[in-house]
Amino acid sequence: TAAGVECDVVVNNRLAICNTALLRSYAHLLPAFRDAARLVKAWASKRGINKAADGYLSSYGHVLLLLHYLQAVRSPPLLPDLQHPDLTKHMPAAVCEGIDVRFQAGGTSDTNDSNDTNGANGADGIGGSGGGGG
Numbered sequence: 001t002a003a004g005v006e007c008d009v010v011v012n013n014r015l016a017i018c019n020t021a022l023l024r025s026y027a028h029l030l031p032a033f034r035d036a037a038r039l040v041k042a043w044a045s046k047r048g049i050n051k052a053a054d055g056y057l058s059s060y061g062h063v064l065l066l067l068h069y070l071q072a073v074r075s076p077p078l079l080p081d082l083q084h085p086d087l088t089k090h091m092p093a094a095v096c097e098g099i100d101v102r103f104q105a106g107g108t109s110d111t112n113d114s115n116d117t118n119g120a121n122g123a124d125g126i127g128g129s130g131g132g133g134g
Contacts, residue, residue, distance in 0.1 A: 006045075018094075018101040019060065022082065025105045026067060030079050033070065037063045 010016045027034040041059045044050035052058040057065070070078045081087075082103040094102045 015097045015099065015101070018096050021105075022101070022103050023063065023067075025082060025103065026079055030070070033067075033079065036066055036070075040066050 008016075023037070027037075040062050041050065044057070044059060044062045048054075049056045050059045050062060052061070067079065071081055082105070087104040088102040091102050091104075093100065
């Protein structure tokens with residue numbers, strides 16, 4: 001665009017909305033996650049390695065790699081696994097396009113943002129299409 005801002009436009013993709021809600025929940029737990037995700041996405045974009053259509057990971061895939069690092073590689077972990085079965089086993093099923101999208105929103109057991117499709121549009125800069133797009 002003229003302003004140099006790129007964004008994903010997602011229409012009728014509920015899975016992408018659920019994925020964005022999950023990432024937003026992680027950003028709520030660790031505000032630095034949002035900035036780190038933006039940095040990783042900018043790094044990948046500058047190197048031209050963020051386009052799934054060209055055989056690379058999508059920007060969402062790069063954010064998932066960052067998330068994995070913060071959960072599993074770094075010791076001690078900076079973020080919990082909000083989708084861990086121990087956290088979600090007592091929650092009602094939340095299936096989207098055949099995928100269980102349950103997660104413990106914001107680290108609490110009384111809400112599940114994956115069921116809230118209003119306002120989870122990725123405008124915070126960490127979402128991406130979540131469905132293999134940009």
